[in-house]
């Protein structure tokens with residue numbers, strides 16, 4: 001007699017950028033093993049690739065293309081999968097803002113929420129002739145910046161520019177080589193970059209978890225907000 005197959009529970013999460021509710025299952029022991037092996041490699045690219053593949057195999061919706069998701073959606077999806085696979089808390093190292101005492105606390109990842117920071121302006125003129133149309137960064141671009149080891153500002157800009165335009169033409173950014181795109185960005189003025197940062201990048205919504213803890217050393221009540229939650233998948 002063959003062993004019975006265990007029924008795997010199915011959960012749902014609503015992805016805000018995609019504006020779609022997606023079904024997923026927790027990852028299995030086999031998938032966890034692959035993840036742990038990737039962590040042992042200490043190779044950021046491999047960890048990211050394996051996390052993506054694992055996440056992909058947990059989604060029960062073929063119409064969702066994981067590499068096309070926004071970082072915001074991917075984070076939400078990964079944290080949801082993680083909470084149903086390993087557990088709903090993660091250990092976080094925090095520092096007291098009063099006395100610098102450090103301690104480990106447990107953060108409840110199910111309390112994650114989307115923080116909106118205003119309305120990003122996605123069309124910005126760079127000079128009298130040229131403007132840029134901006135988009136939410138996708139997973140592909142996060143991956144590219146890991147592989148190409150570009151600095152953070154350049155990789156953010158690379159990830160966000162959808163196309164460049166003037167009165168007559170639109171230049172779709174994805175049609176150009178990494179070198180051409182980087183060159184374009186490096187020729188932008190400091191003022192241009194400041195404008196893009198203030199009007200768009202700083203206003204992008206992000207996932208965050210609010211933490212509060214009482215410092216065991218001085219008694220100070222601390223409040224902190226965690227962002228960049230992708231690291232908590234594993």
Ligand SMILES: [Zn+2]
Pocket residue numbers: 096097098099100101215216217218219220
């Ligand atoms: Zn303290």
